[in-house]
Amino acid sequence: MEEEKYKPYWLIITLTMQIILYTILFTRGMNNNTLSYNILTDIGLVSASLILIINIIFWLYSFISILLKDFKKDINKITWLIAIIFVPFCWIFYLDAERIIIKKKKVDKNENLNDKVINIK
Template structure:
């Protein structure tokens, strides 16, 4: 057995790629150009939807009225339709994001509450 095989068997073979690869840090990732985020994510719409949902559910349990269920469902349906139409209508900075959001909202409908907040930073402003 030669020296290279012994080092490889014991796991001590070092690749030249590992020696020259850059460190994976937050600043390297953000400055790499792969991620183009100029605006920070601020979940204003999501927080509004969560608070509204909690209020409606609390009123439902307190008053035991069916009207609050109808309001909750209508709120959800309107948000889902708005997100769906917005995805189809807007142009995204990355074309794959349009397909991503379309599939996400279609298969995981509650993601429609998150989309309006991300829309500001992922769509092209006209």
């Protein structure tokens, strides 16, 4: 079976989304052509909140996914856990690499269904 290649879909999506939100945050808060920003502006506060909420949701999904799924190599689970905890935004790479590093469960189509039937006498 041919190995799946790494395709950075999540990386592109999340980085684009965050660039847009950060741009809104910094441009809406600029006053009189200065580089200082006021995070308490209405759109600035909303975009900062969105950035934080989205990052937390994806980080939690990645963390739980690492804990629950079986990896092709056991060391990968430990490596990804350490990376997710200590390296900011590493979850973006995990979302893309997840398809490649997780074992796919094989479904046995020839499984005898009679083994699962309970005989009541």
